[in-house]
Amino acid sequence: MLVYGRSKYILALLVLLLSALYSLPNLYPQDPSVQVTANRGSQVDQAFRQRVEDMLKTAGIAPKQVELQKGGELLVRLVTPDAQIKAADVLRQAIGNNYVVALNLASTVPDWLRAIGARPMLLGLDLQGGVHFLMQVDQKAALEKRFESYAEDIRVLLRENRVLYEAVERRPDNSIVVTLAPKVDPGTAQGLIAKNLPNLSNDLVGNTIVVRVPDAELQRITTDAIEQNVGTLRNRINELGVAEPVIQRQGTDRVVVELPGVQDTAQAKRILGATATLEYRGVVEGNAYDAVASGNVPPEARVFYRKELGPDGKPVPVLLNKRVIASGDQLVGATSGYDSQSGTPMVSVTLNGVGGQRMFDFTSQNVGKPMAVVYIERIPEVTKVDGKEVRTTRTSEQVISVATIQGVFGKQFQTTGLESPKEAADLALLLRAGALAAPMDFVEERIVGPSLGAENIQRGMEAVGYSFLFALVFFLFYYRMFGVITCVALLLNLLIVLAILSVMGATMTLPGLAGIALTVGMSVDANVLINERIREDLRLGLPPLSAISEGYKRATGTIVDANMTTILAGVALFAFGTGPVKGFAVTLIVGIVTSMYTAVSVSRGIAALIYGRRRKLQSISI
Template sequence: MLEYSRWKYLVILLVLALSVVYAVPNAFPQDPAVQVTANRGSQVDAALKTRVDAALKKQGVPFASSEIGKDGNLLVRTATDDAQTRAADVVREEVGSGYVVALNQASTVPGWLRAIGARPMFLGLDLRGGVHFLMQVDREAALAKRFEATAEDMRVLLRDNRIRYNSVEPGAGNTVVAVLSPGQDLSKVRPLLARDMPTYQIEATADRISVRIPQAELDKMLTDAVQQNIGTLSNRINELGVAEPIIQRQGADRIAVQLPGVQDTAQAKRILGATATLEYRGVVEGNAVEARESGNVPPEARIYNSKTIGPDGKPLPVLLNKRIITSGEQLQNATSFFDSQSGTPAVSVRLNSAGGQRMYDYTKDHVGKSMAVVYIERVPEVKLVDGKEVRTTRVNEQVISVATIQGVLNRDFQTTGLESMKEGADLALLLRAGALAAPMDFVDERTIGPSLGKENIERGLTAVAFSFVFALLFFLVYYRMFGLITCIALLINLLMVFALMSVLGATMSLPGLAGIALTVGMSVDANVLINERIREELRLGLPPQKAIAEGYERASGTILDANVTAFLAGLAMFAFGSGPLKGFGMTTMLGIATSAYTAVSVSRGIATLIYGGRKKLKSVAI
């Protein structure tokens, strides 16, 4: 009457073995570490490692080891949190602005466990600590970008209608001013601008016409830019694989970013801080070196520096058209690869229909002429001014490729001339994630130390431990042998939850620990239903073995029904919540699934092992 299939025992043993293997990495502590990542144009190599080691030894900062990892980053392990902070200050001063230095946690999990995908859970800011960024939209740069876009629209409008002009440039007081060539009819221009720019204020004089952008529209543009930047930052963090980030608007023009459970804080800081994109521009004929030295630059051109260094030790200049053919904002997809023909890393680019049309229109009229690719990056910096830290932003604009247009291009083409595969991969990541609607600067960066997290972990685990001990004592006293079976099932349940969260890469936070404590309570409820059902069957006069079998059979349906409703509540919190609520929903769902399995299947298997082999069972300790 009390039987259990052998294959079910095999499943239990397999689940138990996998749970142990994938939960074990959480028992390995992480070492405090300092990670050094190269910015564009810099390199992490043995020479840098030697410099960092020498600087740390010179300053008397103790460190356990330093190594260059497979990801190309330098990782310096320290013994204590204080040494980690001191090491970061020394390394940051030694390597300068060419590198990003960030606090990190180095894994100590054995290699054979990492090889099979076993890794510890990510811990949230309230447990492990982490990085908190406060980013602010650069209002001046955002407005300048809008004025330049308006100026370009005006240039295109005048050219399309064959109206000659001397210049179209942003002016003072939220205006863009177009200076027409002599003999042009100003009365033709005003209706065209009023048609294409109906919300703008248009003023005309003898030979010039100005367009004023209303302040309300500029304010709306900044608001929309903040919202778009939140989405872009989310895409970039998702590309990095960060678990459960928190990205929230703060005030009118600021965004708070919390990165709990980050394995590579330096990479996250560099990807978030850099506003990198590509621009494709036509090359203007002329002597760029002479134009740079004399200052006589053609009105339609700008001077950019190339990667090539001239005889004077300065980058060779290139004259490029002010008009952008297309940019990263019109990109749909980007992938990095190694171009065997040029022998350099490259990025394959796919534009949207508007960008593809602009590329087609330009290249069909300029076959045989040169087109340049400009790499633009904004890098946050911290400078000491009168002994105080001042946060600034350095803008790097560099021509990475100048090539002759061999044929007509459209939506799909390639950009070559990158320095390394890592640079190509990072550039493709930034382009895929989307361009920021407006540049952003770091105004605050806080690294939350692990000391508070350690205390929170201890308190959270203490709460879970006490909840388990209280349940254990109650079940042992009240249900005796079946109380012991229940406690074994609860232990396996907790092991499975930790293993599943590790495999899924979930982030453990204080709400997550609360969810685990709730799981213990719900698992207790399921076992109470089973045990009370067995008692009821015994009171009805059924033989012990038959009562055990009937108790499990009759209680299983009720347990599954109750857990389905609770699981749906956890699913709603996970799907529609964010931050702590999302973490609570995750642990609740996992705990409900594992508690249902352990209560219905595992505990029944254990009970069958104890009582199923006896031919004549007179009583049950319950």
């Protein structure tokens, strides 16, 4: 009567083996390390690796290992955190601004485990700590960007209303001077500006209009820039898949970012601080070489340079229209891939309504003419002046593609001309996350310890351990042989929970540990129901085998009903909670589902294995 199918035994054995396999990476510690990644145009190769080894040797630092990874990164593994910080300082000073140097905790999980997708469970800032970045917003660049936007808005406004003008220029005193053409009524232009840009003040001086930005508006611009950057950083971190990050504003122009369990901190640092974006511009007819040599650039044009070098080994100039057709600010979607015709990396772009309409209007009027794609990147640099570090930002503008418009298109199209699939993927990520309102520089970077402190973490671990130990001791003394069965089921339950959380890439925090402790209690509750049902049937005079079978059968429905209500509560916590509450909900849901399987199915299989073949069983140890 106590029957447990062979297929169920096979399933239980398979679950046990897979759980043990995917829990195994959690036994491997992490190495403190320094990761070096090349910026656009630089290269990490064997020669660079040898150069880094020589730098470390000269500084008296003995690395554990220096690895040249497949993604074009260099990973320097070190023995202690002190050596890690010292090595990072040495490399930053020696290799300059062409490389990103980031602190990292490198995995030591064997390649064969990584090949099957096994990875260690991530720990949150409260348990493990993580990487701390202090970033400073370049407020001057934010103002310059906004003034350029105001100037372009004025140009478009005057053109659309057929008001002729000679120049719209920004002055160093935070003003924009609009020089109108002769015989133009300045009052008309002044009225248009006042109506469409009411937050700006303007004064009429002869044939020119001086547009000024009030101090309150300047303050709002810088405040909005910081707020927008915080939102953009949050989007970028979400794209990186980092769980439980800390992103908060500090002071008037700084942002603190703390990332737990990041495996590729160099990529995180590169993505967080990058201001790469795209601009689409029309090509102006004319000889760019002559314009550069003579200085006679057409008034509607600007000189840009292509990323490819010409026959003379110098960048190739190209004349592009000052007016931007569409920019990264107008993108609503971007995915990386390969061009179906050329097989080169590309980014598939989707514009918003305004950008799509402008692109449609331009391509409708310029079929058969060339259009250029400009890759813009603002690169922070650190130079020493009189022994002090001075932080500046260099803007790199390269024409990555010039193509003839073959037909009319609007919102959706492809951008090619990128150097590598990684560059295409990073650019797509940046475009999806949104542009930074102003460049940001890394003022400080360090590895931070657990926020709860070693003593609190130790107490949390002990609480989980003691809750499990108390349950085992109670069952061993109170239910005897069935106590042993319950203990085995509990051990398997914890193993399955650890494996599932590792595969999910969940971040374990102290509330998550509380969730695991609670699932141990829920699993114990299920086994108490089963064992008490068996005892009750034995007191009613049922044979031992019948009592075991009926006990499991009658308790299963009650266990499922009780646990389903708790699962629904966990789903609500996950749906409406944030941060640690979500971590608690995830471990709670996973733990309850696995505890139902181990308490009802696995423990019955063990009981059947012990008692099922004994036909004349007179008593059981319970």
